[in-house]
Amino acid sequence: MALTVGVIGGGQLARMMVPPAIGLGLEIEVLAENEGSSARIAATEVGDYHDADVVLAFAKGKDVITFDHEHVPQPVLKALVDAGVSVHPSPAALFVAQDKLVMRERLSAIGLPVPDWARLSAPADLQAFLDEHGGRCVVKTARGGYDGKGVRVVSDAAAVDDWFAQLSDDPAGIGAALLAEELVDFRRELAQSVARRPSGDVVAWPVVESIQRDGVCAEVIAPAPASAGRISDMAEEIARTVARELDVTGVLAVELFETTDDRVLINELAMRPHNTGHWSIDGSTTSQFEQHLRAVLDLPLGDTGTHDEWSVMVNVLGGPATGTIADRLPRAMADEPGAKIHDYGKDPRPGRKVGHVTTTGDDLDDVVYRARAAAEHFLD
Amino acid sequence: MALTVGVIGGGQLARMMVPPAIGLGLEIEVLAENEGSSARIAATEVGDYHDADVVLAFAKGKDVITFDHEHVPQPVLKALVDAGVSVHPSPAALFVAQDKLVMRERLSAIGLPVPDWARLSAPADLQAFLDEHGGRCVVKTARGGYDGKGVRVVSDAAAVDDWFAQLSDDPAGIGAALLAEELVDFRRELAQSVARRPSGDVVAWPVVESIQRDGVCAEVIAPAPASAGRISDMAEEIARTVARELDVTGVLAVELFETTDDRVLINELAMRPHNTGHWSIDGSTTSQFEQHLRAVLDLPLGDTGTHDEWSVMVNVLGGPATGTIADRLPRAMADEPGAKIHDYGKDPRPGRKVGHVTTTGDDLDDVVYRARAAAEHFLD
Known part of the structure; x- marks a missing residue:
């Protein structure tokens, strides 16, 4: 029997879990919020994740239930666990991700560096x-x-x-x-992703630099330039500690501040694949989406090595003002034949994350240039 | 509007077109022979491809119709073209791939080297x-x-x-x-894949060595060792000529003999993604499956460069005698965390292609060892 994964939420994160599920021979089914969701190819059911009956019915026959987002209410999560469903990350871990005050209290109690x-x-x-x-x-x-x-x-x-x-x-x-x-005096924002199995193994990708615009991730450089050594060691140790202490399973992304006085502080946590890890689809031997599936199924974790020295991801925010991403593919592909273009199948809307572009290579300036140039074609 | 691709045939080649379709934001629908096909996640319809009415109904609203195999009868293909459907490769090209005598006559007439x-x-x-x-x-x-x-x-x-x-x-x-x-006195078998757009552009991947067992592809090494220069130039020139002269669109794989007297002769042609190109999913910037989709939609072709020096693909032929590939994932993943495992979602059966494993790296012996070691876990 094939292993079967159920994903609650039909956004682009669920969508991007589908290709590695197909690769590994996993059956994947998505409980989407509405018809025509980003993950529609695997959305076997449309229903309200606030309704325990809907979610319990969806979970039937699945080897594990995981998530596109952290918003499933605790009573629904608990109903799943009570029914014997394997849920990863667990309700207790998600409880911390669902409330920033709880998160701050727990991280402070563990003794991790926070603002x-x-x-x-x-x-x-x-x-x-x-x-x-x-x-x-x-x-x-x-x-x-x-x-x-x-x-x-x-x-x-x-x-x-x-x-x-x-x-x-x-x-x-x-x-x-x-x-x-406190308003942190930071030099730049970093993000550290790890994946953890229920049995305890943890693997880490390189720490990345995340460039935000208007509070939204705009670009990611992997690894973060000049991070080797102390910065990357601190970032990885923080993320491993969070994963272990909060018993996170699947992918955990820790958003970090690198302060002007060379400290690393935790900004936010996400207990799922994260925008700052999209580069791994094209830049790492094991993408965050494949790794998340492995981790929540308690399968051995994959190699997080990179093929090229640098990977750069640029979000397509909003998309073109007229027409669709598809209309812009010919020009973008012709100009940047090495760019990996990802279209989430969503209607363009100002500020909405509708896709991303990743480039890889050994010359950072060139890699950044190509990613931006390709992404530009999808904007006005 | 998203571009929509219809694939006739629900085998593993159609299955492996789905991930890059999701990536590029293409809608992909498969006309499968039966329920539970390898491409079932995208198999929106089950029907007989010998029936023109079934195929015409399937083609409705698709931007292009392409194929998992070359067996669709010419009258059905012609009915599609007559109805104004974009069909790639064309019926005329597929006619050559459907009959080995026609193929030999055409290749000889073009003046290409054949046994x-x-x-x-x-x-x-x-x-x-x-x-x-x-x-x-x-x-x-x-x-x-x-x-x-x-x-x-x-x-x-x-x-x-x-x-x-x-x-x-x-x-x-x-x-x-x-x-x-004639029984060709050959040193080894090679395969050269190219992709061609309707508008004429052609790109080539490196020529590969294909190791056959009992007439079935068992392993592929990309690029073929010691092929740089004359051998790879001849292979690429042959495949480009075939694609141009036969007006092939999409991916074309040319199986070749490298003779003991240093000639390169054409063995077989396939006008679709081919087993000898599966390495490109994990080893090339643009996989043969993404490239096929780009080519049949007449989109600009992607970079065919490789990340690592070597890629090795080993087929999983038959699969385990007891249980499924899924049962063997934990051991295979634990032993070879860098191996990319591909399970076609088919029931094991002696000799059947049920999956493959690809590894990449810069030390060929190591890359071969790891691919074989991972694939072994799925056999008895």
């Missing part, structure tokens, strides 16, 4: 944090944020009154409190 | 050919042969009487005559 932070229940808490941190800080909603949403830089305790008004225990809301964080 | 051959209508023709060629030769059926089937080495004019009895004009039969070929 200064505080729990905010009322504007007075924010005023106190501002007073301690030079009058400026970052405020984040504990839940529901992504790609820069749910994040504000503030210098006025009244600047997030709208969020304070929304605080509640409802798990579908923004959380019961807000998170304040 | 001595003759058309056999009766045992007397075979006796005459044996008399001219030292009493031994190869006899092949014009149609219906593959993987060593329809091929015999004979030294007696009565040795293929059963085939002579079956000769007919029925296109589903073995053909109206047999093909005799």
